[in-house]
Amino acid sequence: MPAMQCSDFQDHLDQWMEGDHSAEAQAHARTCDACRELAADLEDIRAAGRAMGEAEPPPRVWAAIRAQLEEEHLVGARGWRGWLPSFGMSWPRPAVATATLAVLVAGAFLLGIEARNYNNLQRWTEGTEALTQPIQANLGNFELHEVSALHGPNQAVNASFQKNLRIVDNYIAMCEKSVREEPENELARDYLYDAYQQKADLLAQMSERGENPQ
Amino acid sequence: MNVLRPVLTSRAAKATTALGTVLLCAGSVVASSRHVEKRFKVDAHPIVTVHNPNGTLTIKAWSRPEVKVAFDLQSDKVDVDAEQSGNRVEVNAHALSSNISPEEFRADLELFVPEDTELQIHNDSGSVDVADVMGDMAVDTVAAGVDLQDAAGYLTIKTVEGSIKCLRCAGRLEITSVSGNIKLLEMRSYNVRAQTWAGDMLFDGEFLPNGTYRLKNYSGLIEVRFSPADSIDLSATSVRGKVDSQANLDPPRHSRAYESKFSHSLFGVLNQGKAKVELVSFDGTINIHKRE
Numbered sequence: 001m002p003a004m005q006c007s008d009f010q011d012h013l014d015q016w017m018e019g020d021h022s023a024e025a026q027a028h029a030r031t032c033d034a035c036r037e038l039a040a041d042l043e044d045i046r047a048a049g050r051a052m053g054e055a056e057p058p059p060r061v062w063a064a065i066r067a068q069l070e071e072e073h074l075v076g077a078r079g080w081r082g083w084l085p086s087f088g089m090s091w092p093r094p095a096v097a098t099a100t101l102a103v104l105v106a107g108a109f110l111l112g113i114e115a116r117n118y119n120n121l122q123r124w125t126e127g128t129e130a131l132t133q134p135i136q137a138n139l140g141n142f143e144l145h146e147v148s149a150l151h152g153p154n155q156a157v158n159a160s161f162q163k164n165l166r167i168v169d170n171y172i173a174m175c176e177k178s179v180r181e182e183p184e185n186e187l188a189r190d191y192l193y194d195a196y197q198q199k200a201d202l203l204a205q206m207s208e209r210g211e212n213p214q
Numbered sequence: 215m216n217v218l219r220p221v222l223t224s225r226a227a228k229a230t231t232a233l234g235t236v237l238l239c240a241g242s243v244v245a246s247s248r249h250v251e252k253r254f255k256v257d258a259h260p261i262v263t264v265h266n267p268n269g270t271l272t273i274k275a276w277s278r279p280e281v282k283v284a285f286d287l288q289s290d291k292v293d294v295d296a297e298q299s300g301n302r303v304e305v306n307a308h309a310l311s312s313n314i315s316p317e318e319f320r321a322d323l324e325l326f327v328p329e330d331t332e333l334q335i336h337n338d339s340g341s342v343d344v345a346d347v348m349g350d351m352a353v354d355t356v357a358a359g360v361d362l363q364d365a366a367g368y369l370t371i372k373t374v375e376g377s378i379k380c381l382r383c384a385g386r387l388e389i390t391s392v393s394g395n396i397k398l399l400e401m402r403s404y405n406v407r408a409q410t411w412a413g414d415m416l417f418d419g420e421f422l423p424n425g426t427y428r429l430k431n432y433s434g435l436i437e438v439r440f441s442p443a444d445s446i447d448l449s450a451t452s453v454r455g456k457v458d459s460q461a462n463l464d465p466p467r468h469s470r471a472y473e474s475k476f477s478h479s480l481f482g483v484l485n486q487g488k489a490k491v492e493l494v495s496f497d498g499t500i501n502i503h504k505r506e
Contacts, residue, residue, distance in 0.1 A: 033490060154268050154316060154319060156316065156339040156356075156357050157268075157338045160374050161374065167411060171432050185477075187453050187476065187496070195432075
Protein backbone atom coordinates (compact mmCIF):
# COMPACT_ATOMS: atom_id res chain seq x y z
CA MET A 1 0.00 0.00 0.00
CA PRO A 2 1.52 3.39 -0.98
CA ALA A 3 2.46 5.75 1.85
CA MET A 4 -0.06 8.44 2.77
CA GLN A 5 0.59 11.84 1.18
CA CYS A 6 0.00 15.28 2.70
CA SER A 7 -3.27 15.76 0.83
CA ASP A 8 -4.50 12.37 2.08
CA PHE A 9 -3.59 13.32 5.61
CA GLN A 10 -5.46 16.61 5.38
CA ASP A 11 -8.51 14.76 4.05
CA HIS A 12 -8.15 12.48 7.05
CA LEU A 13 -7.99 15.37 9.55
CA ASP A 14 -11.63 15.06 10.57
CA GLN A 15 -11.09 11.50 11.72
CA TRP A 16 -7.75 12.39 13.25
CA MET A 17 -9.35 15.07 15.39
CA GLU A 18 -12.00 12.57 16.47
CA GLY A 19 -9.24 10.34 17.76
CA ASP A 20 -9.10 7.97 14.82
CA HIS A 21 -5.34 7.81 14.27
CA SER A 22 -4.89 5.17 11.59
CA ALA A 23 -1.51 3.51 11.22
CA GLU A 24 -0.99 5.22 7.85
CA ALA A 25 -1.83 8.64 9.25
CA GLN A 26 0.45 8.10 12.24
CA ALA A 27 3.25 7.01 9.97
CA HIS A 28 2.80 10.12 7.85
CA ALA A 29 2.65 12.40 10.89
CA ARG A 30 5.90 10.92 12.16
CA THR A 31 7.75 11.84 8.99
CA CYS A 32 6.01 15.06 7.90
CA ASP A 33 6.66 18.13 10.05
CA ALA A 34 4.05 20.23 8.24
CA CYS A 35 1.17 17.80 8.77
CA ARG A 36 2.21 16.99 12.33
CA GLU A 37 2.23 20.70 13.14
CA LEU A 38 -1.09 21.24 11.42
CA ALA A 39 -2.66 18.57 13.60
CA ALA A 40 -0.95 20.02 16.66
CA ASP A 41 -2.22 23.50 15.78
CA LEU A 42 -5.75 22.20 15.53
CA GLU A 43 -5.39 20.53 18.91
CA ASP A 44 -4.15 23.84 20.33
CA ILE A 45 -7.12 25.68 18.85
CA ARG A 46 -9.47 23.12 20.29
CA ALA A 47 -7.82 23.43 23.70
CA ALA A 48 -8.01 27.23 23.48
CA GLY A 49 -11.67 27.03 22.57
CA ARG A 50 -12.38 24.85 25.58
CA ALA A 51 -10.50 27.26 27.80
CA MET A 52 -12.56 30.18 26.55
CA GLY A 53 -15.83 29.06 28.03
CA GLU A 54 -16.23 32.42 29.79
CA ALA A 55 -15.98 34.52 26.63
CA GLU A 56 -19.22 36.30 25.84
CA PRO A 57 -19.41 37.89 22.40
CA PRO A 58 -22.76 38.87 20.97
CA PRO A 59 -24.83 35.84 19.99
CA ARG A 60 -25.16 37.09 16.43
CA VAL A 61 -21.45 36.51 15.86
CA TRP A 62 -21.62 32.85 16.76
CA ALA A 63 -24.94 32.52 15.00
CA ALA A 64 -23.43 33.89 11.80
CA ILE A 65 -20.58 31.42 11.89
CA ARG A 66 -22.78 28.50 12.75
CA ALA A 67 -25.44 29.41 10.18
CA GLN A 68 -22.83 29.60 7.50
CA LEU A 69 -21.30 26.27 8.45
CA GLU A 70 -24.69 24.62 8.62
CA GLU A 71 -25.85 26.11 5.36
CA GLU A 72 -22.86 24.67 3.66
CA HIS A 73 -23.29 21.35 5.46
CA LEU A 74 -19.86 21.78 6.92
CA VAL A 75 -21.01 20.87 10.42
CA GLY A 76 -23.01 17.88 11.52
CA ALA A 77 -25.19 17.40 14.57
CA ARG A 78 -22.09 16.46 16.55
CA GLY A 79 -18.49 16.53 15.63
CA TRP A 80 -15.09 17.63 16.76
CA ARG A 81 -16.07 21.23 16.10
CA GLY A 82 -18.34 20.92 19.11
CA TRP A 83 -15.57 22.36 21.22
CA LEU A 84 -16.49 25.84 19.98
CA PRO A 85 -18.13 27.46 23.01
CA SER A 86 -21.77 28.38 23.11
CA PHE A 87 -21.96 32.06 23.83
CA GLY A 88 -24.15 34.07 26.12
CA MET A 89 -26.01 37.29 25.46
CA SER A 90 -23.92 40.11 26.86
CA TRP A 91 -21.53 42.44 25.08
CA PRO A 92 -17.91 41.31 25.50
CA ARG A 93 -15.88 43.13 28.06
CA PRO A 94 -12.66 44.55 26.65
CA ALA A 95 -10.62 41.92 28.42
CA VAL A 96 -12.20 39.13 26.44
CA ALA A 97 -11.96 40.84 23.06
CA THR A 98 -8.88 38.92 22.11
CA ALA A 99 -10.43 35.66 23.16
CA THR A 100 -13.50 36.49 21.13
CA LEU A 101 -11.44 37.11 18.05
CA ALA A 102 -9.47 33.93 18.65
CA VAL A 103 -12.68 31.96 18.48
CA LEU A 104 -13.72 33.74 15.31
CA VAL A 105 -10.35 33.18 13.72
CA ALA A 106 -10.42 29.55 14.76
CA GLY A 107 -13.83 29.19 13.14
CA ALA A 108 -12.53 30.87 10.03
CA PHE A 109 -9.55 28.58 9.95
CA LEU A 110 -11.73 25.51 10.17
CA LEU A 111 -14.00 26.80 7.46
CA GLY A 112 -10.90 27.39 5.38
CA ILE A 113 -9.87 23.76 5.62
CA GLU A 114 -13.28 22.64 4.50
CA ALA A 115 -13.48 25.23 1.77
CA ARG A 116 -10.19 23.99 0.41
CA ASN A 117 -11.66 20.52 0.16
CA TYR A 118 -14.83 21.70 -1.50
CA ASN A 119 -12.93 23.98 -3.85
CA ASN A 120 -16.00 26.06 -4.47
CA LEU A 121 -15.12 29.64 -5.25
CA GLN A 122 -18.53 31.13 -4.62
CA ARG A 123 -18.94 29.31 -1.34
CA TRP A 124 -15.44 30.32 -0.39
CA THR A 125 -16.07 34.01 -0.99
CA GLU A 126 -19.42 34.04 0.75
CA GLY A 127 -18.02 32.10 3.68
CA THR A 128 -15.23 34.59 4.14
CA GLU A 129 -17.62 37.51 4.00
CA ALA A 130 -20.03 35.88 6.42
CA LEU A 131 -17.20 35.44 8.88
CA THR A 132 -15.55 38.82 8.51
CA GLN A 133 -18.60 41.06 8.53
CA PRO A 134 -19.56 40.41 12.16
CA ILE A 135 -15.90 40.72 13.13
CA GLN A 136 -15.74 44.08 11.41
CA ALA A 137 -18.91 45.26 13.08
CA ASN A 138 -17.79 44.23 16.54
CA LEU A 139 -14.34 45.68 16.18
CA GLY A 140 -15.80 48.91 14.85
CA ASN A 141 -17.96 49.34 17.94
CA PHE A 142 -15.13 48.37 20.22
CA GLU A 143 -12.80 50.82 18.48
CA LEU A 144 -15.21 53.71 18.86
CA HIS A 145 -15.26 53.11 22.59
CA GLU A 146 -11.53 52.63 23.05
CA VAL A 147 -10.32 55.51 20.89
CA SER A 148 -12.67 57.92 22.62
CA ALA A 149 -11.41 56.65 26.00
CA LEU A 150 -7.76 57.17 25.07
CA HIS A 151 -6.83 60.17 27.20
CA GLY A 152 -3.89 59.08 29.38
CA PRO A 153 -1.11 61.55 30.18
CA ASN A 154 1.45 59.73 28.06
CA GLN A 155 0.91 61.38 24.72
CA ALA A 156 3.58 59.30 23.00
CA VAL A 157 1.64 56.18 23.87
CA ASN A 158 -1.69 57.64 22.78
CA ALA A 159 -0.15 58.72 19.47
CA SER A 160 1.47 55.33 18.99
CA PHE A 161 -1.80 53.51 19.51
CA GLN A 162 -3.63 55.72 17.05
CA LYS A 163 -0.88 55.53 14.46
CA ASN A 164 -0.67 51.76 14.64
CA LEU A 165 -4.41 51.36 14.61
CA ARG A 166 -4.38 53.20 11.28
CA ILE A 167 -1.60 50.89 10.06
CA VAL A 168 -3.58 47.80 10.93
CA ASP A 169 -6.76 49.24 9.40
CA ASN A 170 -4.83 49.89 6.23
CA TYR A 171 -3.61 46.29 6.17
CA ILE A 172 -7.11 45.02 6.75
CA ALA A 173 -8.29 47.03 3.77
CA MET A 174 -5.47 45.73 1.58
CA CYS A 175 -6.03 42.14 2.68
CA GLU A 176 -9.75 42.44 2.00
CA LYS A 177 -8.97 43.74 -1.47
CA SER A 178 -6.65 40.81 -2.09
CA VAL A 179 -9.21 38.32 -0.86
CA ARG A 180 -11.88 39.83 -3.09
CA GLU A 181 -9.57 39.72 -6.10
CA GLU A 182 -8.23 36.23 -5.38
CA PRO A 183 -10.73 34.39 -3.21
CA GLU A 184 -8.69 31.19 -3.36
CA ASN A 185 -5.54 32.85 -2.09
CA GLU A 186 -5.24 31.15 1.28
CA LEU A 187 -2.31 33.21 2.40
CA ALA A 188 -4.17 36.46 1.72
CA ARG A 189 -7.06 35.18 3.76
CA ASP A 190 -4.74 34.11 6.57
CA TYR A 191 -3.29 37.61 6.60
CA LEU A 192 -6.78 39.07 6.73
CA TYR A 193 -7.67 37.04 9.80
CA ASP A 194 -4.29 37.84 11.33
CA ALA A 195 -4.97 41.52 10.77
CA TYR A 196 -8.31 41.27 12.54
CA GLN A 197 -6.61 39.44 15.38
CA GLN A 198 -3.94 42.14 15.55
CA LYS A 199 -6.57 44.85 15.69
CA ALA A 200 -8.36 43.07 18.50
CA ASP A 201 -5.06 42.75 20.38
CA LEU A 202 -4.34 46.42 19.88
CA LEU A 203 -7.76 47.47 21.08
CA ALA A 204 -7.42 45.20 24.10
CA GLN A 205 -4.06 46.83 24.92
CA MET A 206 -5.64 50.26 24.60
CA SER A 207 -8.42 49.14 26.87
CA GLU A 208 -5.97 47.89 29.49
CA ARG A 209 -4.10 51.19 29.44
CA GLY A 210 -7.41 53.04 29.65
CA GLU A 211 -8.37 51.07 32.75
CA ASN A 212 -4.92 51.64 34.31
CA PRO A 213 -3.75 54.98 32.96
CA GLN A 214 -1.40 55.55 35.91
CA MET B 215 29.99 90.49 33.07
CA ASN B 216 31.87 93.60 32.13
CA VAL B 217 33.59 93.61 35.47
CA LEU B 218 34.72 90.05 35.05
CA ARG B 219 35.88 90.30 31.46
CA PRO B 220 39.43 91.51 32.23
CA VAL B 221 39.94 88.63 34.61
CA LEU B 222 38.97 86.04 32.02
CA THR B 223 42.11 86.39 30.05
CA SER B 224 44.05 83.47 31.40
CA ARG B 225 43.28 79.87 30.37
CA ALA B 226 42.99 78.89 34.05
CA ALA B 227 40.41 81.53 34.70
CA LYS B 228 38.37 80.38 31.71
CA ALA B 229 38.54 76.79 32.94
CA THR B 230 37.43 77.84 36.42
CA THR B 231 34.48 79.71 35.00
CA ALA B 232 33.52 76.78 32.82
CA LEU B 233 33.69 74.41 35.79
CA GLY B 234 31.57 76.77 37.82
CA THR B 235 28.97 76.86 35.08
CA VAL B 236 28.89 73.07 34.96
CA LEU B 237 28.53 72.83 38.73
CA LEU B 238 25.74 75.36 38.71
CA CYS B 239 23.92 73.38 36.05
CA ALA B 240 24.50 70.13 37.91
CA GLY B 241 23.23 71.74 41.06
CA SER B 242 20.02 72.72 39.38
CA VAL B 243 19.51 69.14 38.11
CA VAL B 244 20.15 67.69 41.55
CA ALA B 245 17.71 70.14 43.03
CA SER B 246 14.88 69.03 40.72
CA SER B 247 15.56 65.28 40.62
CA ARG B 248 15.64 62.53 43.22
CA HIS B 249 17.81 59.46 43.20
CA VAL B 250 16.59 56.49 45.26
CA GLU B 251 18.04 53.01 45.82
CA LYS B 252 16.42 49.97 47.40
CA ARG B 253 17.73 46.44 47.93
CA PHE B 254 15.87 43.17 48.47
CA LYS B 255 17.31 39.79 49.50
CA VAL B 256 15.92 37.00 47.34
CA ASP B 257 16.19 33.21 46.94
CA ALA B 258 16.88 31.30 43.75
CA HIS B 259 14.66 32.02 40.74
CA PRO B 260 13.10 35.24 41.99
CA ILE B 261 10.40 37.01 40.01
CA VAL B 262 10.76 40.71 39.31
CA THR B 263 7.91 42.68 37.78
CA VAL B 264 8.34 46.23 36.54
CA HIS B 265 5.59 48.56 35.47
CA ASN B 266 6.91 51.84 34.14
CA PRO B 267 4.67 53.94 31.91
CA ASN B 268 7.50 56.14 30.65
CA GLY B 269 11.26 56.20 30.96
CA THR B 270 14.35 54.11 30.58
CA LEU B 271 14.60 50.70 32.18
CA THR B 272 17.99 49.04 32.45
CA ILE B 273 18.31 45.58 33.98
CA LYS B 274 21.60 43.78 34.47
CA ALA B 275 22.43 40.48 36.06
CA TRP B 276 24.87 40.23 38.93
CA SER B 277 26.14 37.47 41.18
CA ARG B 278 24.55 38.66 44.43
CA PRO B 279 21.37 37.01 45.81
CA GLU B 280 19.57 40.33 45.92
CA VAL B 281 17.68 42.74 43.74
CA LYS B 282 18.78 46.33 43.65
CA VAL B 283 16.38 48.95 42.37
CA ALA B 284 17.69 52.43 41.65
CA PHE B 285 15.71 55.20 40.06
CA ASP B 286 15.81 58.84 39.19
CA LEU B 287 12.67 60.91 39.37
CA GLN B 288 12.52 64.23 37.54
CA SER B 289 9.30 65.40 39.13
CA ASP B 290 7.45 65.37 42.45
CA LYS B 291 4.41 64.22 40.55
CA VAL B 292 5.85 60.76 39.92
CA ASP B 293 6.83 58.09 42.39
CA VAL B 294 8.10 54.53 42.27
CA ASP B 295 6.94 51.80 44.64
CA ALA B 296 9.39 48.94 45.05
CA GLU B 297 8.14 46.19 47.30
CA GLN B 298 8.94 42.57 48.09
CA SER B 299 6.45 39.79 48.60
CA GLY B 300 8.16 36.45 49.23
CA ASN B 301 10.51 35.81 46.36
CA ARG B 302 8.83 38.41 44.18
CA VAL B 303 9.87 42.04 43.83
CA GLU B 304 7.42 44.47 42.29
CA VAL B 305 8.47 47.85 40.95
CA ASN B 306 5.68 50.17 39.97
CA ALA B 307 6.12 53.73 38.70
CA HIS B 308 3.00 55.83 38.89
CA ALA B 309 1.75 59.40 38.74
CA LEU B 310 0.87 61.19 41.96
CA SER B 311 -1.21 63.78 40.21
CA SER B 312 -3.63 63.75 37.33
CA ASN B 313 -2.30 67.15 36.29
CA ILE B 314 1.04 66.02 34.93
CA SER B 315 2.87 66.88 31.75
CA PRO B 316 4.48 64.27 29.48
CA GLU B 317 7.92 65.59 30.49
CA GLU B 318 7.16 65.18 34.18
CA PHE B 319 5.65 61.75 33.69
CA ARG B 320 8.91 59.88 33.59
CA ALA B 321 10.96 57.52 35.76
CA ASP B 322 14.36 56.15 34.80
CA LEU B 323 14.97 52.81 36.47
CA GLU B 324 18.07 50.68 36.88
CA LEU B 325 17.84 47.19 38.34
CA PHE B 326 20.45 44.60 39.24
CA VAL B 327 19.06 41.10 39.58
CA PRO B 328 20.36 37.53 40.02
CA GLU B 329 21.06 35.78 36.76
CA ASP B 330 18.19 33.29 37.14
CA THR B 331 15.53 35.96 37.68
CA GLU B 332 12.23 35.77 35.87
CA LEU B 333 11.30 39.19 34.50
CA GLN B 334 7.88 40.62 33.73
CA ILE B 335 8.18 44.06 32.21
CA HIS B 336 5.61 46.65 31.14
CA ASN B 337 7.26 49.81 29.87
CA ASP B 338 5.02 51.81 27.57
CA SER B 339 7.47 54.40 26.25
CA GLY B 340 11.17 55.04 26.67
CA SER B 341 13.44 52.03 26.40
CA VAL B 342 14.08 48.59 27.87
CA ASP B 343 17.61 47.17 28.06
CA VAL B 344 18.27 43.80 29.63
CA ALA B 345 21.63 42.07 29.79
CA ASP B 346 22.82 38.66 31.02
CA VAL B 347 19.53 37.55 32.57
CA MET B 348 18.91 33.83 31.96
CA GLY B 349 15.41 33.41 33.40
CA ASP B 350 12.14 33.58 31.50
CA MET B 351 11.15 37.02 30.40
CA ALA B 352 7.95 38.71 29.26
CA VAL B 353 8.31 42.24 27.92
CA ASP B 354 5.34 44.32 26.86
CA THR B 355 5.77 47.84 25.50
CA VAL B 356 3.95 50.31 23.29
CA ALA B 357 6.54 52.73 21.91
CA ALA B 358 9.56 51.64 23.95
CA GLY B 359 12.35 49.86 22.13
CA VAL B 360 13.56 46.57 23.59
CA ASP B 361 17.21 45.56 23.63
CA LEU B 362 18.08 42.13 25.01
CA GLN B 363 21.61 40.88 25.29
CA ASP B 364 22.82 37.43 26.32
CA ALA B 365 19.36 36.42 27.47
CA ALA B 366 18.02 32.88 27.67
CA GLY B 367 14.89 31.08 28.84
CA TYR B 368 11.48 31.58 27.35
CA LEU B 369 11.47 35.13 26.02
CA THR B 370 8.20 36.78 25.03
CA ILE B 371 8.38 40.28 23.63
CA LYS B 372 5.43 42.31 22.49
CA THR B 373 5.55 45.89 21.25
CA VAL B 374 3.28 48.16 19.31
CA GLU B 375 5.94 50.19 17.53
CA GLY B 376 9.03 49.72 19.63
CA SER B 377 11.95 48.16 17.80
CA ILE B 378 13.40 44.93 19.14
CA LYS B 379 16.97 43.79 19.16
CA CYS B 380 18.22 40.49 20.54
CA LEU B 381 21.94 39.90 20.70
CA ARG B 382 23.19 36.42 21.57
CA CYS B 383 19.80 35.28 22.85
CA ALA B 384 19.20 31.59 23.48
CA GLY B 385 16.24 29.47 24.53
CA ARG B 386 12.85 30.11 23.03
CA LEU B 387 11.85 33.46 21.58
CA GLU B 388 8.44 34.81 20.64
CA ILE B 389 8.17 38.34 19.30
CA THR B 390 5.16 40.26 18.05
CA SER B 391 5.02 43.87 16.98
CA VAL B 392 2.79 46.04 14.83
CA SER B 393 5.39 48.31 13.28
CA GLY B 394 8.64 47.71 15.12
CA ASN B 395 11.77 46.49 13.39
CA ILE B 396 13.23 43.22 14.64
CA LYS B 397 16.93 42.38 14.71
CA LEU B 398 18.11 38.98 15.90
CA LEU B 399 21.88 38.79 15.93
CA GLU B 400 24.31 36.01 16.86
CA MET B 401 21.35 33.98 17.99
CA ARG B 402 21.58 30.57 19.64
CA SER B 403 17.88 29.96 20.01
CA TYR B 404 16.23 26.67 19.06
CA ASN B 405 12.79 28.17 18.62
CA VAL B 406 12.11 31.61 17.16
CA ARG B 407 8.72 32.98 16.18
CA ALA B 408 8.81 36.64 15.21
CA GLN B 409 6.12 38.72 13.58
CA THR B 410 5.81 42.37 12.74
CA TRP B 411 3.36 43.97 10.36
CA ALA B 412 5.25 46.95 9.05
CA GLY B 413 8.80 46.41 10.20
CA ASP B 414 12.01 45.02 8.79
CA MET B 415 13.37 41.75 10.14
CA LEU B 416 16.92 40.48 10.28
CA PHE B 417 18.02 37.07 11.49
CA ASP B 418 21.73 36.43 11.68
CA GLY B 419 22.48 33.49 13.90
CA GLU B 420 22.80 29.76 14.30
CA PHE B 421 20.17 27.38 12.97
CA LEU B 422 20.27 24.67 15.61
CA PRO B 423 19.41 21.07 14.63
CA ASN B 424 15.68 20.42 15.17
CA GLY B 425 15.17 24.13 15.72
CA THR B 426 12.26 26.04 14.18
CA TYR B 427 12.55 29.59 12.95
CA ARG B 428 9.53 31.44 11.70
CA LEU B 429 9.65 35.09 10.62
CA LYS B 430 6.57 36.81 9.27
CA ASN B 431 5.70 40.35 8.27
CA TYR B 432 3.27 42.11 6.01
CA SER B 433 5.53 44.68 4.42
CA GLY B 434 9.18 45.48 4.88
CA LEU B 435 12.29 43.41 4.38
CA ILE B 436 12.93 39.96 5.83
CA GLU B 437 16.60 39.13 5.69
CA VAL B 438 18.09 35.85 6.82
CA ARG B 439 21.81 35.17 6.71
CA PHE B 440 23.18 31.67 6.47
CA SER B 441 26.50 29.92 6.12
CA PRO B 442 27.00 27.10 3.58
CA ALA B 443 27.39 24.60 6.44
CA ASP B 444 23.95 25.37 7.88
CA SER B 445 21.44 22.56 7.82
CA ILE B 446 18.05 24.05 7.02
CA ASP B 447 14.71 23.08 5.53
CA LEU B 448 13.63 26.38 4.01
CA SER B 449 10.24 27.74 3.09
CA ALA B 450 10.04 31.35 1.89
CA THR B 451 6.84 32.89 0.55
CA SER B 452 5.87 36.42 -0.35
CA VAL B 453 2.48 37.09 -1.86
CA ARG B 454 3.34 40.34 -3.60
CA GLY B 455 7.06 40.77 -2.96
CA LYS B 456 10.20 39.03 -4.17
CA VAL B 457 12.13 36.13 -2.75
CA ASP B 458 15.87 36.31 -3.35
CA SER B 459 18.09 33.46 -2.25
CA GLN B 460 21.81 32.79 -2.49
CA ALA B 461 21.42 29.27 -1.11
CA ASN B 462 21.91 26.22 -3.30
CA LEU B 463 18.89 24.26 -2.17
CA ASP B 464 17.92 20.69 -2.85
CA PRO B 465 14.24 20.01 -3.63
CA PRO B 466 11.91 19.90 -0.62
CA ARG B 467 10.87 16.57 0.88
CA HIS B 468 7.24 17.40 1.53
CA SER B 469 4.47 19.53 0.07
CA ARG B 470 4.01 22.94 1.61
CA ALA B 471 0.92 24.62 2.95
CA TYR B 472 1.56 27.94 1.17
CA GLU B 473 2.71 26.61 -2.17
CA SER B 474 0.29 28.37 -4.45
CA LYS B 475 -0.07 30.13 -7.75
CA PHE B 476 -0.73 33.40 -5.93
CA SER B 477 2.66 33.71 -4.26
CA HIS B 478 6.35 33.92 -4.97
CA SER B 479 7.79 30.98 -3.13
CA LEU B 480 11.00 29.15 -2.57
CA PHE B 481 11.22 25.76 -0.94
CA GLY B 482 14.26 23.60 -0.49
CA VAL B 483 16.75 21.92 1.74
CA LEU B 484 20.31 22.90 2.53
CA ASN B 485 22.47 20.00 3.71
CA GLN B 486 20.38 17.68 5.85
CA GLY B 487 17.62 20.21 6.49
CA LYS B 488 17.74 19.73 10.25
CA ALA B 489 16.39 23.16 11.17
CA LYS B 490 13.05 24.31 9.87
CA VAL B 491 13.05 27.90 8.57
CA GLU B 492 9.80 29.49 7.49
CA LEU B 493 9.72 33.03 6.10
CA VAL B 494 6.43 34.62 5.12
CA SER B 495 5.63 38.09 3.85
CA PHE B 496 2.70 39.62 2.08
CA ASP B 497 4.13 42.65 0.36
CA GLY B 498 7.74 42.57 1.44
CA THR B 499 10.96 41.25 0.01
CA ILE B 500 12.62 38.16 1.46
CA ASN B 501 16.39 37.91 1.18
CA ILE B 502 18.25 34.74 2.07
CA HIS B 503 21.86 35.76 1.81
CA LYS B 504 25.20 34.23 2.64
CA ARG B 505 26.81 35.51 5.79
CA GLU B 506 29.80 37.68 4.95
